[in-house]
Amino acid sequence: MTSSVITARVKQKQIAQLITGGKRLDERGLTDFRPIQLETAIIERAEGSARVRLGKTDVMVGVKIGVDTPFSDVPDQGVLTVNAELVPLASPTFEAGPPGEDAVELARVVDRGIRESKAIGLEELCPVPGKKAFAVFVDVYVLNHDGNLIDASALAALAALLTTKVFNYEVKDEEIKIKPGYTQLPLRNQPVAVTLAKIENKLVVDPSLEEEQVMDARLTVAFGKEGKICAMQKGGSGFFTVEEIMEAVKIAQGKAEELRKIVVGG
């Protein structure tokens, strides 16, 4: 009865063979994403939220705004925290408990895209430098795992941040007093991640869970608005040649533009 996560060896061979011939199990082209569905502002309680379905992969992101103390090395900036939960309802292989290395990697790669592209105007989120800053919590919640959690999560995070509102406030005696009403979270950039898997020495975009089990290695490249790379992560136990890396980056750049249009429009 339990859905198996082990891909049968015959299927593994089939996936590999198809890819050698430029085809994939689900009939996608090598550089095609699965169908993407996006919903935004679905959790009224959260200051921002979005849900992305990438094929059968299903990720929800909620953004919460709190008040915190700024870090001492950047006393004049708001605090960004990205966390990912691989909750056990998303996959028979996920277990309850503190985040494991996969969850931590997922959170950190999404974090890196947002942070390094300077997507959030953190310097606008520190009303009392050194003492009081706003904390932006981006919580990635995986609801169904069917591969390529990074791209789905990064996309949902961007969509959620685009809908995020910060409550109005005034500063009194170095304390933040919350007032009715909201303003938009200052967003400067729109980071989008694109992941490629290397299977049989070919690069495929948006690997499914079965493809992830067959792949030698994967590479995630995140791009900011003007086509600048803002984060990268190599995963898997295999390797890439420099040529493969350059090819992957070029494919990813084109794909990132396509994905961004889904979230930002135009």
Add this chain to the structure above:
Amino acid sequence: MKVPKKMPERLISEEGVRLDGRRPDELRPVKIEVGVLGNADGSAYIEQGKNKVLAAVYGPREVHPRHLALPDRALLRCRYHMAPFSVDERKSPAPSRRETELSMVTRKALEPAVFVEYYPRVSIDLFMEVLQAAGGTRGVSITAASLALADAGIPMRDLVAACAAGKVEGRIVLDLNDREDQEGEADVPLALMPNTNAVTLLQMDGQMTIEEFEQAVNLALQGCKQLHALQREALKSKYVAVKEEVGEE
């Protein structure tokens, strides 16, 4: 974060109308969907007012760690968990004492309905994720969880439906919303297997007389029966959808 809003002072008007426009004996609007997750063996999604809860079942499957396996029945495990963004102040994703208790009471509310003795030495794992909380999440979670069990094809004596009744500004009301829950005088969550009239969860906090308690219990029972009808409907419409997909006569 909680943003201050102008709040009316009374939770129930002279005419007996509540802040969200309901009468005292009215449930919040309910939306139920069965079979919503791809990986789980059974799943359900429910919205009750502003509550949004997902439940998923994995199993019957091998027990890990093995020594927890029971020789004569399945091990039913439940996890009630809230998303960090489900409440006004971000909640740490680490399980709180409240979540630990609710995981236990939901298990005890559901176990009487499941033929656990049909599946010795395996586990049935139930996960409830509160995506948005607005009062009465334990009831909503149980209602969703029993549907997820049914969706997984696990033999059950009945569906379990749950909701709360309580006392707000001196009146007994059904299905408290979050403000009524926080500012009301008492709260009685209750779970029911309607076919056998078996109450499988009963808690109470606050203060009320025996008469008020009895009234609240009766009201909660009515609420459970209404939810039970909605559960059956949701389960049926899933089977109809499957049938249409398969194209059988």
